[in-house]
Amino acid sequence: MSEHPGFTIWFTGLSGAGKTTISEIVAPALRERGLKIEVLDGDVVRTNLSKGLGFSKEDRDTNIRRIAFVADLLSRNGVGVITAAISPYAELRREARATMGERFIEVYVQASVEECAKRDTKGLYEKAFKGEIKEFTGVSDPYEAPERPEIRIESEHEEPEESAERILQLLEQRGLIPAAVTA
Amino acid sequence: MSEHPGFTIWFTGLSGAGKTTISEIVAPALRERGLKIEVLDGDVVRTNLSKGLGFSKEDRDTNIRRIAFVADLLSRNGVGVITAAISPYAELRREARATMGERFIEVYVQASVEECAKRDTKGLYEKAFKGEIKEFTGVSDPYEAPERPEIRIESEHEEPEESAERILQLLEQRGLIPAAVTA
Numbered sequence: 524m525s526e527h528p529g530f531t532i533w534f535t536g537l538s539g540a541g542k543t544t545i546s547e548i549v550a551p552a553l554r555e556r557g558l559k560i561e562v563l564d565g566d567v568v569r570t571n572l573s574k575g576l577g578f579s580k581e582d583r584d585t586n587i588r589r590i591a592f593v594a595d596l597l598s599r600n601g602v603g604v605i606t607a608a609i610s611p612y613a614e615l616r617r618e619a620r621a622t623m624g625e626r627f628i629e630v631y632v633q634a635s636v637e638e639c640a641k642r643d644t645k646g647l648y649e650k651a652f653k654g655e656i657k658e659f660t661g662v663s664d665p666y667e668a669p670e671r672p673e674i675r676i677e678s679e680h681e682e683p684e685e686s687a688e689r690i691l692q693l694l695e696q697r698g699l700i701p702a703a704v705t706a
Numbered sequence: 707m708s709e710h711p712g713f714t715i716w717f718t719g720l721s722g723a724g725k726t727t728i729s730e731i732v733a734p735a736l737r738e739r740g741l742k743i744e745v746l747d748g749d750v751v752r753t754n755l756s757k758g759l760g761f762s763k764e765d766r767d768t769n770i771r772r773i774a775f776v777a778d779l780l781s782r783n784g785v786g787v788i789t790a791a792i793s794p795y796a797e798l799r800r801e802a803r804a805t806m807g808e809r810f811i812e813v814y815v816q817a818s819v820e821e822c823a824k825r826d827t828k829g830l831y832e833k834a835f836k837g838e839i840k841e842f843t844g845v846s847d848p849y850e851a852p853e854r855p856e857i858r859i860e861s862e863h864e865e866p867e868e869s870a871e872r873i874l875q876l877l878e879q880r881g882l883i884p885a886a887v888t889a
Contacts, residue, residue, distance in 0.1 A: 559783045571775040572755060574768065585757065592754040593776055600742045602783045 527558060529598040530699045531623055532690060534607045535616060535669060536632035537661045538647065539639030541678035541686070542607040545632065548687035553603055553694075556701060561597055563590055564607040578658040584615055591619035598626045603700070611660045613667040628699075630690060631672035636661045638679050710741060712781040713882045714806055715873060717790045718799060718852060719815035720844045721830065722822030724861035724869070725790040728815065731870035736786055739883060744780055746773055747790040761841040767798055774802035781809045786883070794843045796850040808880075813873060814855035819844045821862050 532549065534542040543564060553560045569576070572589045576582040587610050594604045610616055620627045639661065640648035651659035658664040669675075674693060676686045694700040715732065717725040726747060736743045752759070755772045759765040770793050777787045793799055803810045822844065823831035834842035841847040852858075857876060859869045877883040 561779055561783065572772055589755055593779065596744055596776065596780060597783065600744065600780065600783065600785045 527601060527603075527701070528626070528699055529601040529603065530626045530628055530694065531594040531598045531604040531606060531619075532628050532630055532694075533594070533610070533616065533619060534605070534630045534632055535610045535672075536678075537634060537636065537639045537666055538609060538659075539642045540632040540634040541676070541683060542609075542632050544683045545630075545676065545678075545686045545690070546605045546607045548683055549690055550605055552687060552691060553700065556703065558603050558700060559601065560603045560605065562605045562607070563594060564605075565609065568593075568608065578664065580612070584612065587612070587615040587619070591615075591622055594619070595622050598623060609660050609666070611664065611666045613669065616669065625697075626699075628674070628690075628693065628697075629669055629672040630674045630676065631669045632676045632678055632686075633668070634678045710784060710786075710884070711809070711882055712784040712786065713809045713811055713877065713880075714777040714781045714787040714789060714802075715811050715813055715877075716777070716793070716799065716802060717788070717813050717815055718793045718855075719861075720817065720819065720822045720849055721792060721842075722825045723815040723817040724859070724866060725792075725815050727866045728813075728859065728861075728869045728873070729788045729790045731866055732873050733788055735870060735874060736877075736883065739886065741786050741883060742784065743786045743788065745788045745790070746776060747788075748792065751776075751789075751791060761847065763795070767795065770795070770798040770802070774798075774805055777802070778805050781806060792843050792849070794847065794849045796852065799852065809882075811857070811873075811876065811880075811882075812852055812855040813857045813859065814852045815859045815861055815869075816851070817861045 534546060536542050550560050550562050568590050573586045576586050590606050590608055594606055597604045650656045651662040660666050674690060695702055717729060719725050733743050733745050751773050756769045759769050773789050773791055777789055780787045833839045834845040843849050857873055878885050
């Protein structure tokens with residue numbers, strides 16, 4: 524295992540947009556290249572770092588700051604980090620970018636609320652539409668789309684494998700990961 | 707910079723026992739050997755991971771679990787971590803040890819409450835004695851001393867430099883750090 528610079532792939536997008544699906548293709552592909560990878564997805568973080576926090580703006584901001592704090596600690600030590608929280612607020616993503624600089628790769632996974640609701644097997648969107656869940660991003664809570672993400676993925680028009688491949692290519696181009704070994 | 711296994715030096719002891727003083731000698735000494743080191747001291751963690759938590763048993767446990775979660779993430783990726791929170795409860799330290807296994811090095815910094823109070827420049831012990839601070843470890847809140855720490859330091863009878871040296875030696879013996887380069 525050789526030293527490499529460390530980076531954070533910062534997924535952002537609505538619940539159901541495809542963040543986790545794509546990250547689950549990217550993570551093993553990176554590990555296959557001999558890289559140290561840690562995935563900080565929404566659930567892991569809510570359990571281990573942010574238990575007790577709700578979904579008000581203040582609590583969401585605290586949650587995102589904690590993810591950024593841990594992602595920075597890891598990535599500045601050569602670890603490749605993947606975060607997959609909704610992270611709806613532009614200001615907080617800017618903060619994370621300011622902390623991590625060149626190591627920060629923002630990946631915006633875009634899909635319409637209608638499409639996300641269609642994919643939703645837990646029925647969360649339905650409950651949000653009925654007002655049974657308050658502060659649901661994209662329905663009753665804001666989502667501020669990134670203006671200049673490193674990568675923009677329209678998950679209604681692109682297969683997750685293609686999206687993952689584009690992410691790997693960007694990391695290669697930036698010298699953050701070694702080129703794939705071709706057989 | 708070469709790969710090394712990663713570890714967590716887990717200081718525990720009363721406020722004023724000398725945890726931070728010793729860690730501030732150990733950290734640069736480890737960095738000098740070309741190792742990646744992160745220090746998670748009480749203040750850093752309270753600010754970045756545990757804002758809003760108090761000093762009840764429940765809140766202290768949550769704080770320690772978060773430190774252990776982050777220390778594990780870092781140390782399993784080859785980073786040397788130093789934590790310096792009081793961590794008064796044996797059960798939580800056992801939990802951290804169970805998570806990190808061989809990577810976990812518990813360093814108990816022992817000093818009497820009287821001595822800690824004497825060293826205290828912020829007057830916290832005085833306030834605690836008067837009952838103005840509740841839940842103050844060693845005065846109005848329990849401290850459960852480790853029974854079998856990897857290293858026990860009696861900071862009233864040992865200079866911080868000697869304590870630091872003992873820690874480095876143990877890490878060397880366990881193969882967690884390379885031997886010092888002798889000129």
